[in-house]
Amino acid sequence: MSRVIYWFRTDLRLHDSPALQAALDLKPEAFFPLWCWDPNYIYKHRVGLNRFRFLLESMQTLSDNIHKVNNKSQLFVVRGDPVLLLPELFKRWKISHLVFEKDVNGYARDRDREVIKLAEKAGVKVVMKNGHHLYDIEEIVKKNTTGKPITSLKTLQGIVSSMPQPPRPIEAPKSIPSPVLPGKKEAKDLQSVLAEIHTSLEGVPTYHKKPGPPKVDLNSAELGGQRKKDGKVTCYETVDGPDAPEQKKEEHFTVPTLGSLGMDPKSCGAQEKAAVPGGENEALRRLEEKCKEKGYMATFSKPKTSPSCDATEPSTTLLSPFLKFGCLSIRKIWYDSIDAAKEYKGGNKTAPPENMEGQLLFREMYACAEFAVGDAYQHIRGNSISRYMDWYLPTEYGKDGKPIEPRPRGDEVSEKRLEAFRAGQTGFPWIDAGIRQLRLQGWCHHLMRHSLASFLTRGQCWISWERGAEMFEEWLLDWDPNANAGNWMWLSCSAFFSQFFRVYGLATFPQKYDSHGTLIRKYCPELKDYPDKFIYAPHTAPLEVQKKAKCIIGKDYPLPILDEKAEKAVCLNRMKTAYAAKYYGTSKEVLDGKAEGILRKQHGESHPQPPKENPGTNNKIPDWAKAGVEATGATGKKDQKASASKDEDEEEEIQPENTDDHDHEEEQEEEDEKRGTKREAEDEKKPKSNSSSKRGKKA
Numbered sequence: 153m154s155r156v157i158y159w160f161r162t163d164l165r166l167h168d169s170p171a172l173q174a175a176l177d178l179k180p181e182a183f184f185p186l187w188c189w190d191p192n193y194i195y196k197h198r199v200g201l202n203r204f205r206f207l208l209e210s211m212q213t214l215s216d217n218i219h220k221v222n223n224k225s226q227l228f229v230v231r232g233d234p235v236l237l238l239p240e241l242f243k244r245w246k247i248s249h250l251v252f253e254k255d256v257n258g259y260a261r262d263r264d265r266e267v268i269k270l271a272e273k274a275g276v277k278v279v280m281k282n283g284h285h286l287y288d289i290e291e292i293v294k295k296n297t298t299g300k301p302i303t304s305l306k307t308l309q310g311i312v313s314s315m316p317q318p319p320r321p322i323e324a325p326k327s328i329p330s331p332v333l334p335g336k337k338e339a340k341d342l343q344s345v346l347a348e349i350h351t352s353l354e355g356v357p358t359y360h361k362k363p364g365p366p367k368v369d370l371n372s373a374e375l376g377g378q379r380k381k382d383g384k385v386t387c388y389e390t391v392d393g394p395d396a397p398e399q400k401k402e403e404h405f406t407v408p409t410l411g412s413l414g415m416d417p418k419s420c421g422a423q424e425k426a427a428v429p430g431g432e433n434e435a436l437r438r439l440e441e442k443c444k445e446k447g448y449m450a451t452f453s454k455p456k457t458s459p460s461c462d463a464t465e466p467s468t469t470l471l472s473p474f475l476k477f478g479c480l481s482i483r484k485i486w487y488d489s490i491d492a493a494k495e496y497k498g499g500n501k502t503a504p505p506e507n508m509e510g511q512l513l514f515r516e517m518y519a520c521a522e523f524a525v526g527d528a529y530q531h532i533r534g535n536s537i538s539r540y541m542d543w544y545l546p547t548e549y550g551k552d553g554k555p556i557e558p559r560p561r562g563d564e565v566s567e568k569r570l571e572a573f574r575a576g577q578t579g580f581p582w583i584d585a586g587i588r589q590l591r592l593q594g595w596c597h598h599l600m601r602h603s604l605a606s607f608l609t610r611g612q613c614w615i616s617w618e619r620g621a622e623m624f625e626e627w628l629l630d631w632d633p634n635a636n637a638g639n640w641m642w643l644s645c646s647a648f649f650s651q652f653f654r655v656y657g658l659a660t661f662p663q664k665y666d667s668h669g670t671l672i673r674k675y676c677p678e679l680k681d682y683p684d685k686f687i688y689a690p691h692t693a694p695l696e697v698q699k700k701a702k703c704i705i706g707k708d709y710p711l712p713i714l715d716e717k718a719e720k721a722v723c724l725n726r727m728k729t730a731y732a733a734k735y736y737g738t739s740k741e742v743l744d745g746k747a748e749g750i751l752r753k754q755h756g757e758s759h760p761q762p763p764k765e766n767p768g769t770n771n772k773i774p775d776w777a778k779a780g781v782e783a784t785g786a787t788g789k790k791d792q793k794a795s796a797s798k799d800e801d802e803e804e805e806i807q808p809e810n811t812d813d814h815d816h817e818e819e820q821e822e823e824d825e826k827r828g829t830k831r832e833a834e835d836e837k838k839p840k841s842n843s844s845s846k847r848g849k850k851a
């Protein structure tokens with residue numbers, strides 16, 4: 153007879169869970185649905201309030217759903233490091249099997265290896281089933297014969313075409329056995345179960361008896377003061393809770409509260425209510441709603457979805473946080489969207505990479521790349537797929553070869569730019585609205601993420617993508633170790649994508665989707681009364697317009713922190729040098745610390761010059777900002793013409809998902825480089841026409 157711990161992690165659902173099904177197939181006499189509230193997640197990862205809230209809501213929904221199937225059960229939340237706690241539970245509950253969903257990426261990889269060893273030592277059988285991905289990531293990586301990590305959808309598609317199709321989703325279980333302690337009979341109700349299990353854990357050491365040094369202090373200014381000033385993390389005081397004053401003393405194994413994490417939405421300016429509520433029920437509701445619109449699924453084309461959207465009315469599915477925490481099964485979204493598209497009778501059906509299948513395959517691709525590269529994937533040094541650029545504010549390493557945390561301050565100009573970016577105070581409304589939306593809602597559209605990442609790295613600031621990835625790690629509801637670092641590498645042209653000569657315009661790109669600037673009016677309310685003409689570049693508005701809009705640029709809203717075009721030109725030059733040098737995170741010159749000096753010497757660019765005038769002290773518009781008045785602030789017909797002629801070198805709208813040109817094979821790179829140079833040369837020669845508006849139509 154088996155006695156099973158089912159260890160829930162990023163699979164917070166009952167529907168279509170192969171691992172859960174495998175556990176139930178063991179026909180257990182005792183079944184413990186367990187969640188280890190892992191302090192590593194709290195102290196060593198950058199998790200902001202919104203993601204914690206989403207997670208807690210998802211855990212609560214799961215607990216309620218388990219309880220609906222078996223009223224003597226729920227999700228049993230134990231507080232502590234799984235590596236310390238699980239062996240204790242194996243002993244006390246006489247466990248025969250530990251079952252969980254396979255996770256080969258990021259932090260889970262090492263933790264699970266350790267847990268498996270401990271289980272084997274304790275004589276507990278481990279059952280692991282794939283379920284977080286469509287395919288077994290480890291198997292794809294083994295089948296890859298290119299000798300390099302997979303960085304293109306084509307390579308991935310080639311490999312999976314010879315693998316069996318992912319099985320169709322299965323239903324949620326109709327029954328779940330109760331947790332029964334060794335030598336005991338099934339308890340009469342949940343209260344008795346909770347009391348018995350509580351007693352069984354007497355004397356189990358809490359996390360606080362073996363604390364690790366916190367790596368990430370969520371109270372630090374750098375992390376935006378996410379905790380209340382006096383906020384203490386109380387959820388580790390006992391192994392099984394309760395841990396918050398509002399909970400009753402006898403309430404054990406409950407889902408922790410935000411308060412017990414020392415967090416309070418009010419104290420850090422977060423929204424009182426989550427913009428995206430978590431949990432399996434919400435995930436299934438959202439998916440069903442999207443799939444009802446058969447035309448939406450059949451003709452889904454990512455580049456055509458608008459980045460100017462809110463989490464309350466997303467132009468894409470907004471299912472990523474649910475996939476991240478496994479509230480939604482990947483096979484469910486895969487097959488439901490395919491089925492919906494099949495039933496659509498209209499034309500213009502889309503295909504990968506731009507359609508929904510393509511989007512979900514990107515998720516697989518990043519997981520394969522991360523697994524092949526290993527821990528170095530989160531950084532540049534030691535990362536075999538990330539090109540090396542001489543970015544500002546790179547990760548610094550100590551003598552032990554590990555990243556220094558917190559990072560020592562870098563050069564002042566870049567630090568100021570990073571601070572302005574973080575605060576949503578760059579003076580570029582599209583960027584600021586995106587950052588503020590992310591901080592408030594925990595989500596923004598993919599192409600908004602493109603704009604943010606491109607601006608911070610190769611577009612203008614030349615700041616390492618590692619810094620951007622860290623911020624997203626804190627803010628995103630859907631943060632995922634594979635997709636986040638992978639997309640930052642993509643957008644900074646460090647891996648996956650190499651068309652560095654294409655840069656997003658900070659006003660021209662968003663104008664194509666929304667000339668009214670809806671998102672800006674919402675997230676930068678100080679600019680809400682600006683006319684459409686100036687909404688994306690308010691610093692270009694004449695003073696009378698600024699006064700009328702009750703927002704003086706340089707006083708009520710910052711002047712741009714940099715000169716968009718001048719910086720873009722400098723960055724392009726640097727990119728060319730870095731691409732020609734062909735250094736990767738594993739190159740000798742990078743590992744021995746010489747690459748930065750070599751590149752700086754070659755491209756001859758000194759540090760980006762800050763504007764001479766001091767933005768924020770008066771309304772003196774610097775000359776470089778004036779020069780862009782018509783070019784960036786224009787939306788009217790007459791002005792558009794001016795824009796076209798002045799902005800001829802803009803190559804802002806890119807749709808990497810559409811190009812699928814991202815394998816970093818040598819020939820491919822060389823070809824790209826040639827195309828890059830050729831394209832720029834053509835741009836210089838081209839007669840001044842309205843080609844940018846044509847590009848707009850294409851987008």
Ligand SMILES: Cc1cc2nc3c(=O)[nH]c(=O)nc-3n(C[C@H](O)[C@H](O)[C@H](O)COP(=O)(O)OP(=O)(O)OC[C@H]3O[C@@H](n4cnc5c(N)ncnc54)[C@H](O)[C@@H]3O)c2cc1C
Nearest residue numbers: 468469470471472511512515598601630631632635636639
């Ligand atoms: C700089 C940057 C960082 C990002 N960080 C993350 C991250 O940490 N976690 C994350 O899930 N996505 C990340 N993305 C990818 C993408 O922006 C989100 O997956 C997408 O916006 C989620 O919204 P959606 O569910 O409405 O997407 P939809 O367009 O509806 O797509 C459906 C699903 O496909 C997957 N998907 C779509 N695009 C991508 C992609 N480019 N990479 C990986 N998966 C994709 C997601 O699971 C998504 O839920 C990042 C993108 C950028 C540019």
